[in-house]
Amino acid sequence: MPKLVDHEERRAHIVDALLRAAARDGLHAVTMRSVAVEADVSVRLVQYYFDTKERLLLATLERLAVRMGERVRDRVRAAGASTAPRDIVEAVLLEAVPTDEESRTFHLVYTEYAVLSVTDPALGGGSFLAGPAEMEDLLIAQLAAAQRAGDADPGLDARQEAVILLAVSAGLGLSVLLGQRAAGDAAAVLRYHLARIFTGGVKSGAATVR
Missing domain, CATH: 1.10.357.10 (Tetracycline Repressor, domain 2)
Structure with missing residues (x-):
């Protein structure tokens, strides 16, 4: 039986990765690709949950x-x-x-x-x-x-x-x-x-x- 995906958990995982990357390198240096690398996921997965960088930034701000x-x-x-x-x-x-x-x-x-x-x-x-x-x-x-x-x-x-x-x-x-x-x-x-x-x-x- 395939494992059920917890979408909120994945979203939180990606947001936390952005926070770590921004704290280390600065928010100006953050890209969808750098967040994907930090989260150890594909860029496609980041884009699936956040179709633009702005949406990812706003989700992080809400967090x-x-x-x-x-x-x-x-x-x-x-x-x-x-x-x-x-x-x-x-x-x-x-x-x-x-x-x-x-x-x-x-x-x-x-x-x-x-x-x-x-x-x-x-x-x-x-x-x-x-x-x-x-x-x-x-x-x-x-x-x-x-x-x-x-x-x-x-x-x-x-x-x-x-x-x-x-x-x-x-x-x-x-x-x-x-x-x-x-x-x-x-x-x-x-x-x-x-x-x-x-x-x-x-x-x-x-x-x-x-």
């Missing part, structure tokens, strides 16, 4: 967005039983700091997508724009919840502060990718800024990244 959401949820759960707004905000922001091989690959490839999307309209919509917008909405909601609970400065503008926090975390993440500072130092800067927003001061172990 990155899903995985980032999973990592944020994992980080929130790792914080313990408390799901206070500050813990959730911190978890979201710290996910912008590359702390392991997977997150380094994510941020490196995602940054390259951002650059490519400036000149390639096909990469400028969908998940690429939805992800940051969802993060911004989440931060706004958590900041507002903290204000209602008396755990954050009541005078701050939650929407403006969310934009600032995301910009700061993205910049710090890039500085870690470039080797300008260590991940622990970037996390300490984020926690320092959060201590100015939330009551309770700077958390202990500020340089620890989970």
